[in-house]
Amino acid sequence: MxxxxxxxxGGQVNVSGSTGxxxxxVEELADLRRKLAVRSQELEQSESRxxxxxxxxxxAILVVGQDGVIRFANSMAGRLFDTPRADLIGRSFGFxxxxxxxxxxxxPLDGAARVAEMRVVESQWEGRLAYIASLRDxxxxxxxxxxxxxxxxxQAARAAAEDTARRFKFLVECxxxxxxxxxxxxxxxxxxxxxxxxLADWAVIYGVDETGSVRRLEAAHRDPARSSLARxxxxxxxxxxxxxxxxxxxxxxxxxxxxxxxxxLRRSLGEEAGSREFLEELGxxxxxxxxxxxxxxxxxxxxxxxxxxxxxxxxxxxxLAGDLAFHAALAIDNARLYQEAQRANQxxxxxxxxxxxxxxxxxxxxxxxxxxxxxxIPDRLSEGTRDRVRRIRTSAKHLHYLINELLAYxxxxxxxxxxxxxxxxxxxxxxxxxxxxxxxxxERGLSFVADLPAGTVRLLTDPDKLRRILINLVGNAVKYTExxxxxxxxxxxxxxxxxxxxxxxxxxxxxxxxxxxxxxPFWQVDPTQRAHGGGTGLGLSVVxxxxxxxxxxxxxxxxxxxxxxxxxxxxNAVAHQSPP
Ligand code: ADP
Numbered sequence: 035m036x037x038x039x040x041x042x043x044g045g046q047v048n049v050s051g052s053t054g055x056x057x058x059x060v061e062e063l064a065d066l067r068r069k070l071a072v073r074s075q076e077l078e079q080s081e082s083r084x085x086x087x088x089x090x091x092x093x094a095i096l097v098v099g100q101d102g103v104i105r106f107a108n109s110m111a112g113r114l115f116d117t118p119r120a121d122l123i124g125r126s127f128g129f130x131x132x133x134x135x136x137x138x139x140x141x142p143l144d145g146a147a148r149v150a151e152m153r154v155v156e157s158q159w160e161g162r163l164a165y166i167a168s169l170r171d172x173x174x175x176x177x178x179x180x181x182x183x184x185x186x187x188x189q190a191a192r193a194a195a196e197d198t199a200r201r202f203k204f205l206v207e208c209x210x211x212x213x214x215x216x217x218x219x220x221x222x223x224x225x226x227x228x229x230x231x232x233l234a235d236w237a238v239i240y241g242v243d244e245t246g247s248v249r250r251l252e253a254a255h256r257d258p259a260r261s262s263l264a265r266x267x268x269x270x271x272x273x274x275x276x277x278x279x280x281x282x283x284x285x286x287x288x289x290x291x292x293x294x295x296x297x298x299l300r301r302s303l304g305e306e307a308g309s310r311e312f313l314e315e316l317g318x319x320x321x322x323x324x325x326x327x328x329x330x331x332x333x334x335x336x337x338x339x340x341x342x343x344x345x346x347x348x349x350x351x352x353x354l355a356g357d358l359a360f361h362a363a364l365a366i367d368n369a370r371l372y373q374e375a376q377r378a379n380q381x382x383x384x385x386x387x388x389x390x391x392x393x394x395x396x397x398x399x400x401x402x403x404x405x406x407x408x409x410x411i412p413d414r415l416s417e418g419t420r421d422r423v424r425r426i427r428t429s430a431k432h433l434h435y436l437i438n439e440l441l442a443y444x445x446x447x448x449x450x451x452x453x454x455x456x457x458x459x460x461x462x463x464x465x466x467x468x469x470x471x472x473x474x475x476x477e478r479g480l481s482f483v484a485d486l487p488a489g490t491v492r493l494l495t496d497p498d499k500l501r502r503i504l505i506n507l508v509g510n511a512v513k514y515t516e517x518x519x520x521x522x523x524x525x526x527x528x529x530x531x532x533x534x535x536x537x538x539x540x541x542x543x544x545x546x547x548x549x550x551x552x553x554x555p556f557w558q559v560d561p562t563q564r565a566h567g568g569g570t571g572l573g574l575s576v577v578x579x580x581x582x583x584x585x586x587x588x589x590x591x592x593x594x595x596x597x598x599x600x601x602x603x604x605x606n607a608v609a610h611q612s613p614p
Contacts, residue, residue, distance in 0.1 A: 036406045054389070093416045093550030094150070094169040097159050098127045102293045105159050114150060114171055116143050131165050139169070148173040197350070205357050221369050225336070225362045226254035233351060233358070234338035236264050236316055238279055240272070241334040248277040251334065255316065263315060267307060275302035279323060284332040289324035289356040293346050317341025322352055324359035328367035336362065348472070383448030390441035397437065400430045438570045442502070443555060446579035451582055455608050460491040460500070460524050460533050467504040468522065475512050481519040488493050491526050493533055494607040507537040507600050513569070515541030531606030532586075536599055545596040553578045584608050 088095055094111035096104055114117030129139055141148045150169040157166045208228050212221055219331040222239055229237035230391045239252040249272060255264035279302075283290045292299055303318060304310035322338040335360050340347050341596045347355075404410050404427035406412075408420060415423065445451045468484045475482040493500075504522065511520040518540025525534045542557065544552060551557050563569065585605045592598035 067592065078326055092170075094171070095159070095287060096122070096127065096167045096169070098131055098165045098167055099159065100163055100165075102127050102131070102136065105164060107436055108589070111169070114148070115141065127167070133165065139355060140171075146173075149176045185392060201350075201357075204354070205361060208358055209361045209365075212361055213368060221362070221365050222252040223254075225365070226252040228358065229336060229338055230254050230256040233355060234322075235341040236260070236339050238264070238267060238337045239334065239362075240276075240337065242284065242332050246281065246332075248272045248280050248445075255583060260316060263312075265311075270306070270308055273306045276306050280325075280335045283323045283335055284325045284327065287327060289352050291347055291349075291352045292321045293348075294320060319343050320346040321357045322347050322551070324355040326359045326363035326366065331367070332333055333363050334368055335359070336432050380448060383444050383450075386440060386444035387448055387450060390437050390444060393437050394434070397430055397434050401427060401434065404430060437569055439570045439576065442576045443572045443579075446576060446583075447555075451499075451579075452584060454610055455494055456497050458493050458495050458497045458500065460493050460535070461486045463497055463500050463504065464522055464535075466501060467508055470505065471508045471512060471520075474509075475520050476511060478515070479517065480512060483519055483521045485521060485523040487524060487526055490526055491533055492606075493604060495584050495604060496608065499584055500570040500604075503577050503580050503584075504535065504537070506577045507602075510569075510573060511537050511539035511541065511598070511600075515539040515597070527603075533604050533606075535604070536603045538597065538599045540584065540597040543596055543598055544592040545594055547589055549592065553588075598606055 064219045074598050088108050091108060091110060094114040095106075095108045097106035099105050104125050104127050107115075109119055111122060115122060129152070130137075131154050131273050133156055135154075137152050138153055139150045141150055149172050151172045152167055152169045154167045157164055182335045211224050211228065217406065226237055226239055229239075236255040237253065238250055240248055250268050250270075253267045254265040255261045279290070299321065300310065300318060303321075304313045305437040306312040307316065316339070318339055319342055320340045322336075324338070326333045326335055336355065338347070338351075338355055340351075347405040404423050407415060407423045408427065416593070439579070464484055464486055468482065472482045508520060508522060519537040520540075521536070523536040523538070527534060528603050548559050552559070553574050556571040557575075558569070558571040563570070578588055581602055581604070585608050586603050588600065588602050590598060590600050
């Protein structure tokens with residue numbers, strides 16, 4: 035802006051006057067003109083400084099009229115809106131202008147969208163009310179904030195996932211540990227130690243019987259020094275308040291949480307523990323009681339106690355305790371079912387053993403008297419009668435064989451078979467078996483080969499059981515072979531001192547899919563053979579049981595139509611006498 039000195043009425047100033055007054059006027063005018071020139075220069079400089087400041091400002095600055103039209107824009111505004119700033123002027127601003135507040139604008143640009151923070155002040159522009167809007171590009175800051183937020187969220191999600199995984203792993207371990215113990219008595223201590231390993235400072239397992247009466251079954255404390263203290267609880271009677279709480283939890287079927295132990299809880303648990311001092315010794319802050327229910331039967335409850343005020347139980351612990359109690363209930367129930375099944379099995383085996391034994395006695399009399407009659411004692415019989423007596427004897431002998439098999443199986447199954455170890459030359463047993471079975475093989479037109487080492491084959495084992503094993507295997511080999519040979523091989527194992535015995539045949543063979551099943555009791559490839567006076571399907575099951583009693587293992591290889599080989603590996607001494 036340039037300011038020109040003006041003249042009154044646009045006319046010329048006369049400076050050539052000779053009077054003092056005009057001269058003074060002229061001088062004043064000249065002085066005024068000088069001042070104006072200086073002022074004008076100052077204004078110019080100030081405006082240029084102002085523009086410079088506006089231009090250099092890192093923020094975009096826009097002057098927006100009351101009508102919303104942009105009157106001025108600095109170069110940063112051009113950059114922010116990605117438009118030449120000359121094009122911005124005269125355009126509608128397009129955002130609400132709020133004075134005195136910081137607002138956030140999403141700038142809808144063609145490229146990547148940007149975010150700006152806007153502050154507005156009221157001002158004047160060309161003599162009219164206008165707004166100066168200063169916009170700061172905060173896109174990068176927002177992005178950084180967003181990625182920090184995402185990072186925090188991801189970290190929280192990861193921590194939650196890790197927590198879930200840890201809890202899941204704990205539950206899997208619980209389920210594995212608990213279900214591996216099929217003895218009722220073994221489940222409870224394991225359960226108590228699981229409770230204190232992950233969840234509680236101390237824990238008590240309560241049982242509820244059919245009459246609803248509650249008793250303590252197990253207790254444990256995380257601090258080994260206080261474990262015996264916790265176990266002292268087992269000898270104390272369960273007070274009514276606790277029994278009532280457990281019954282309530284069992285009827286609600288939901289775990290129950292007391293976050294901060296109340297005075298009444300302290301009082302009733304103090305009573306339960308015997309004294310409040312005793313309870314303080316164990317520690318008490320928050321408590322969870324979780325019901326153990328399986329197959330709709332209330333079995334009891336787990337009481338978990340956190341002693342630390344800095345770690346009260348929360349919703350997570352409540353859920354975990356519920357899951358733990360669920361697995362525990364299943365394990366306890368399974369253990370009980372298993373024990374019931376064991377008892378039933380024992381009863382069955384005892385019954386079989388008794389009945390088979392009692393059947394044998396009259397049968398021996400039948401066979402004995404049939405033998406006497408056949409021999410003509412007391413009177414000689416006619417040929418027809420003798421023939422019938424022989425039939426009685428044959429059937430009675432078959433029955434005798436079946437009862438013997440059943441008795442052998444029942445004795446093994448009931449764990450009543452004793453092992454009598456002796457110093458045995460395995461070749462002697464093999465020769466005895468050969469003597470009995472050779473003639474049977476010959477009757478069926480089969481050759482029988484006993485392949486025995488030249489020197490003694492010493493073994494500390496039960497000779498009677500070894501004989502029964504070999505008679506059974508060779509008997510089967512003869513029974514299931516139409517033509518060819520049956521071999522009995524004995525091979526020393528110098529490395530271990532054990533012995534390998536093989537029974538080979540060239541018989542009908544066993545299909546691959548049946549190989550696993552032939553050792554099961556009563557299982558036969560052709561079950562109709564039982565009805566036609568064949569075996570019982572117990573022979574191999576008895577053999578496997580006897581081999582196990584001698585500490586050995588039995589295996590089989592077979593090919594249909596080619597033959598089978600049963601291999602028995604025995605150790606040099608009977609190590610253990612566990613029932614099969
Ligand atoms: P079984 O009294 O029926 O012989 P086992 O328990 O001794 O009962 O054998 C079970 C089944 O295994 C037999 O019914 C038979 O089908 C099959 N088996 C056993 N030994 C042989 C063998 N050497 N060759 C072919 N099949 C055999």
